[in-house]
Amino acid sequence: MTGKLVDIRNLSVRFKGKRTVHAINDVSLSMEQGETLALLGESGSGKSVTLKTLLGLLPPKRSEIDGSIHVNGVDVLSLRGKALAKYRGGEVSMVFQEPALALDPVFTVGHQIAESVRRHKGVSRDEAMSVALDMLDRVRIPSANRRLHNYPHELSGGMRQRVMIALALACRPRLLLADEPTTALDATVQIQILLLLRELQKEFGMGVIFVTHDIGVAVEISERVAVMYAGQIFEEGTTREIIREGRHPYTQGLLAANLHDVEQGQRLNAIPGAPPALESKPDGCSFAPRCPKALPECTAGLPPMLMPAPRRRVACIRAGEPVVAE
Amino acid sequence: MLSYLIRRLILVLPVAFGVSVICFMLVQIAPGDPLTAIMPIDATAEEQAAMRAAYGLDKPLAVQYAIWIGNLAQGDMGKSIATGRPVAAEVFGAVNNSLLLAASAAVIAFPIGVFLGFLAGYFRDTWIDRAVTAASITGVSLPNYWLGIVLVIIFSVNLGWLPSMGAGPGGSQAWVWNWEHMRHLILPAVTLSVVPIGIVARTVRALAGDILTQDFVQALYAKGMTRMDVLWHVARNAAATALSVMGLQLGYLLGGSILIETVFNWPGSGFLLSNAIFQRDLPLLQGTILVLALLFVAMNLIVDVAQAAIDPRIQRT
Ligand SMILES: Nc1ncnc2c1ncn2[C@@H]1O[C@H](COP(=O)(O)OP(=O)(O)OP(=O)(O)O)[C@@H](O)[C@H]1O
Ligand SMILES: [Mg+2]
Numbered sequence: 001m002t003g004k005l006v007d008i009r010n011l012s013v014r015f016k017g018k019r020t021v022h023a024i025n026d027v028s029l030s031m032e033q034g035e036t037l038a039l040l041g042e043s044g045s046g047k048s049v050t051l052k053t054l055l056g057l058l059p060p061k062r063s064e065i066d067g068s069i070h071v072n073g074v075d076v077l078s079l080r081g082k083a084l085a086k087y088r089g090g091e092v093s094m095v096f097q098e099p100a101l102a103l104d105p106v107f108t109v110g111h112q113i114a115e116s117v118r119r120h121k122g123v124s125r126d127e128a129m130s131v132a133l134d135m136l137d138r139v140r141i142p143s144a145n146r147r148l149h150n151y152p153h154e155l156s157g158g159m160r161q162r163v164m165i166a167l168a169l170a171c172r173p174r175l176l177l178a179d180e181p182t183t184a185l186d187a188t189v190q191i192q193i194l195l196l197l198r199e200l201q202k203e204f205g206m207g208v209i210f211v212t213h214d215i216g217v218a219v220e221i222s223e224r225v226a227v228m229y230a231g232q233i234f235e236e237g238t239t240r241e242i243i244r245e246g247r248h249p250y251t252q253g254l255l256a257a258n259l260h261d262v263e264q265g266q267r268l269n270a271i272p273g274a275p276p277a278l279e280s281k282p283d284g285c286s287f288a289p290r291c292p293k294a295l296p297e298c299t300a301g302l303p304p305m306l307m308p309a310p311r312r313r314v315a316c317i318r319a320g321e322p323v324v325a326e
Numbered sequence: 327m328l329s330y331l332i333r334r335l336i337l338v339l340p341v342a343f344g345v346s347v348i349c350f351m352l353v354q355i356a357p358g359d360p361l362t363a364i365m366p367i368d369a370t371a372e373e374q375a376a377m378r379a380a381y382g383l384d385k386p387l388a389v390q391y392a393i394w395i396g397n398l399a400q401g402d403m404g405k406s407i408a409t410g411r412p413v414a415a416e417v418f419g420a421v422n423n424s425l426l427l428a429a430s431a432a433v434i435a436f437p438i439g440v441f442l443g444f445l446a447g448y449f450r451d452t453w454i455d456r457a458v459t460a461a462s463i464t465g466v467s468l469p470n471y472w473l474g475i476v477l478v479i480i481f482s483v484n485l486g487w488l489p490s491m492g493a494g495p496g497g498s499q500a501w502v503w504n505w506e507h508m509r510h511l512i513l514p515a516v517t518l519s520v521v522p523i524g525i526v527a528r529t530v531r532a533l534a535g536d537i538l539t540q541d542f543v544q545a546l547y548a549k550g551m552t553r554m555d556v557l558w559h560v561a562r563n564a565a566a567t568a569l570s571v572m573g574l575q576l577g578y579l580l581g582g583s584i585l586i587e588t589v590f591n592w593p594g595s596g597f598l599l600s601n602a603i604f605q606r607d608l609p610l611l612q613g614t615i616l617v618l619a620l621l622f623v624a625m626n627l628i629v630d631v632a633q634a635a636i637d638p639r640i641q642r643t
Pocket of ligand 1: 015023041042043045047048049050059062213278
């Protein structure tokens with residue numbers, strides 16, 4: 001297969017309304033076929049908005065989108081009507097954070113999977129149901145035959161998320177968007193779901209964008225990591241590069257805050273301060289007010305993009321300095 | 327589902343018993359002696375006692391109740407004090423007419439209310455929403471007897487298009503399905519439908535608006551569903567609650583149309599009820615209230631069962 005799976009160029013998203021929000025600011029991102037990318041960032045950094053833009057799900061009247069998005073060569077932002085519906089769930093599909101809320105409470109899970117299959121594949125009701133059954137098996141739901149006729153409220157949280165995944169993969173999308181799919185689940189269930197996603201990714205070979213604010217999760221699931229802050233991508237590289245030599249002070253802060261092997265009771269080295277309000281387009285480094293390494297120049301203009309290696313980038317004035325062991 | 331149905335039916339029994347006791351006691355608590363209304367003022371004590379015995383009013387309460395229930399079970403609700411005719415016949419004739427009126431009003435109100443409510447909920451915070459909301463508030467707050475009179479003035483008096491009185495030509499009491507009779511139904515049914523239109527529209531608007539903001543709607547779009555698919559999902563989610571509101575409205579329409587029936591001289595249960603009250607015709611009053619109350623109980627039962635049948639979240643076992 002040739003051609004990039006995802007090619008986002010200079011994407012900006014602005015929400016209008018009582019308050020203007022510059023949710024995404026000049027984001028560029030590309031993915032090869034079958035790649036897994038973790039989108040890492042604090043709450044409000046624009047991760048969900050990025051995914052929604054990829055699916056054309058933003059409210060058209062209240063949002064303003066600049067830049068371009070191509071998925072498998074298709075210009076996503078120009079899709080309308082039937083073509084858009086075919087693209088959503090067919091080419092690209094999404095797993096949501098709260099499976100309890102993302103499933104319709106008054107239809108059986110089998111119906112909800114079959115409904116999507118019928119739309120995209122144009123098969124009969126029975127055939128769609130058997131696809132649904134097969135998918136429930138593939139996401140390892142025990143006695144799938146019975147579960148097919150359950151309503152969402154009759155399933156546990158982990159089971160519901162498995163259903164969501166079955167639903168998302170039923171039409172064999174080339175790209176799966178997973179928006180913090182494990183955040184709402186118990187720790188043990190989280191791991192099961194992560195392992196399942198990893199297995200299914202290998203089996204189906206689709207690309208995955210995995211949104212999370214947990215570096216540990218990102219490491220588990222993805223080959224590459226993009227770190228987001230205030231609607232921008234601060235740093236990108238392979239998971240190994242980010243973990244070993246995250247160069248942006250923000251990445252370093254996240255790494256310090258997320259160390260899993262800290263001793264019990266020890267205070268995590270969380271980054272002090274709060275993300276900026278996004279009322280205006282950033283004209284300097286958005287992280288500077290919280291940055292331990294900030295220089296006066298940081299607020300004077302947007303930081304330069306340093307590209308130390310192919311597909312590796314850091315947006316920080318001081319990224320070129322040698323990494324000091326801490 | 328069957329066991330749920332049976333359990334609900336069993337639960338209805340004590341309610342029905344309570345209703346019957348209250349209806350029975352109504353006569354006992356009502357001030358004044360029902361006999362005074364029909365006895366000559368100069369009746370002797372013996373004559374009064376004889377009358378009392380004839381109506382069974384001299385026996386202990388519990389016995390009176392048992393006799394009353396026993397008779398009820400045989401379809402005998404006693405005789406109207408005012409007319410001397412069997413209460414059962416009067417009540418069923420009137421309830422039939424009221425049912426007809428209520429059902430007609432419901433047939434007008436529910437589709438319009440649901441449609442307007444959906445429209446307002448879907449286009450929430452637009453001028454469509456504001457127009458529907460304003461109209462439904464107006465509809466709910468207009469006194470409907472006043473609206474009835476206005477409609478009569480416009481369509482009967484001024485335009486002369488529709489009759490304003492009774493349920494059929496020449497004060498006919500028996501309903502026949504023909505245009506001559508249906509003409510009589512139009513004005514009262516339209517008048518009666520205005521409040522439920524408003525209530526149903528407001529309910530459905532709130533439901534649809536609320537459901538549309540739920541996450542699963544976005545998830546539906548995310549899996550490639552079209553606008554029509556999503557509307558179908560919204561409708562299915564709203565159905566159970568909307569249905570129960572409509573069921574209750576139908577109940578109110580049945581009993582709550584006293585004023586409308588009076589304005590239009592419609593020979594229904596409300597009309598009968600007001601006659602019974604003004605003539606202190608206690609057996610008639612008792613019978614009418616009992617039948618209306620039981621109808622209401624039955625209505626609630628049907629609504630509950632229907633709701634459980636269409637909403638999987640309601641415990642059915
Ligand atoms: N429909 C919308 N209208 C207005 N502002 C929005 C809308 N959706 C998101 N935003 C704003 O865009 C910014 C980014 O939100 P987003 O949901 O992408 O954050 P996130 O990174 O997914 O955070 P979280 O980890 O909490 O999910 C936030 O400031 C949010 O308030
Ligand atoms: Mg989010």
